[in-house]
Amino acid sequence: MNDFIPAPIAQLPWRTILLLLALASFGFVVLYSAAGGSLTPWAGLHMIRFLVFLSMAIVFSRLKENFWKAIAFPVYIGVVIMLLGVELIGAVGGGSQRWLNLGFIRIQPSELMKPAIILAVARFYDLLPAGQIRTWGAIWPLLALLGVPCVLILIQPDLGTTITVVAGAITVAFLAGLPLRLFVGGAATIAIIAPIAFFFGLEEYQQRRVTTFMNPENDPLGAGYHISQSKIAIGSGGIFGKGFMNGTQSHLDYLPEGHTDFVFATMAEEWGLVGGIAVLFAFFLLFRWGLLVALKAKTRFFQLLAAGLTTTIFFYVAINLMMVMGLAPVVGIPLPFLSHGGSSMMTVMICIGMLMSIDRHPGRRSGTFG
Template structure:
């Protein structure tokens, strides 16, 4: 006979091991931001911590949303976010040379971040509605291709190459998991490779410079290649155990640009070394693995595709950022979620987690009834 439980049943059913993992990753990120500010809570660590508390509660609230809501709301959410992207082109706020935000006075929103979620939900909903017998027909290809292409083009116009690539990657991942033939992706990849010169000519000058810098960062170490060169120096100088907390010279002496945002991983590895870097990578692997398992446990096509698509969205965030700071990919402005200072990526990841918890709760509830 068990004693009385003082934890409400809905909270007791939450995946607390995963949530504690998320809290652990974020807390480590706050420690790094504290160090990057020279041992001060402001301007980054305190506001980031408060922001996380809000998004953490939001994720728990989203976990209580019925699974069917996401299925019903998928296409309307996509249409709303697409309209917002069009409004960005017409009325958007310009900052840092890019037109990516809508300024509502009391808040500034970035619709392109929301599209990373909307595209996964929409493409998953499309294949949920598509009869299985049509999966190898043209009907299975062109509607999701248009749904992915429209927002990707709008985001490229902002310009925001990194977010556009993530929207495309998220949509294509769901298409692949839905069962489309492999030769379509191979053929598409070859066609994209053939179109690279055309696409490259359409990029902005600073984006073309980033590609050249990626190919040969040492050609302009004090100019376009400065970010990558300093990031490599910071990572390499950390060694196995790092220089120690509050002892990162590259970040504290301002040699490392954006050491609290896009290049926060380099800031962390300089002080915590290879051990700290591996701890962060393993933490994210465990988080993505949990999301994939949620998809495997789901009992509907929509839920399986959505959970897997959202898990891979988190994976793309991490993989692209790490490749970027290590000089293995061009600098495309993708932050490290839960670590980099800023609310957009954190909000997106916490919504992903909230939706996956909603799917997981529904799956466990149905299995307990059987």
């Protein structure tokens, strides 16, 4: 068969592509049901976006390491400028100013910062001489790279995206070899200033989200409504679910945002524990592939980049699932390949495309983690 299939096509990670197609197709089915058996307004557009962004990812897979190195800092600067643009002319939606309306597309720059910060931080530590990894010169540039976009994203306000951006960058810094004491000290500092930040740094609705997830039953019809209805939907699905198109929480509009942030609850009600485990297993296979790509990469830059990108996708999934099950505050993080949303899908597929590029062109051996 290899004699009949062009080499560029044969070299694609088809197992991963089929896995992504299975996840997106399942998301299509869930969104079709959530809309009451209609392709509009979510399911059809969801699948079109996926196919477009999958094509983009395949194009990215053809690009080599020198290209990603060359664009790392320019892309970061470009996204920071877009974030500034959000503050000046950004569109408001859901009480937040997060989008740029470019006419032909409405884009959320804070989403693009997730892969952009990984690129920039990985490139910085790739350029940093090994002997300086434990000096102040390895720390302050990281703080500068993180500080500017995080402030701009918090102003929008978007706490969930800020957490994901910070987590991805910190992961790359840890793998680059920064001393463990810095992370322990950072965690202790956060624990000390967290109460101050809670009372003086968060908006009132963000404070309610934090207190509500601890005990949503205290206000089941107010601030705790989202989490309470999500738990009801997941629990009522049982082992095998109520069946396709038979979910009541989403169809009767008890479950808010059942097509975006709480799409897992919509799915679990109809497909039950079996469906939930299947989705989790699919994501496990995706994370496993990403980590194997990082381990197979032969250059320091590609190793850090692949690990950071995989971590970014992991945080999407982990935060969303914890949120819908009441284990974390509601912070507006979608579930990749199942939730309806263009900017988030584009961001995840950018990460996938870069991982495909690293998988295809692992580079020449020049260093390892640390």
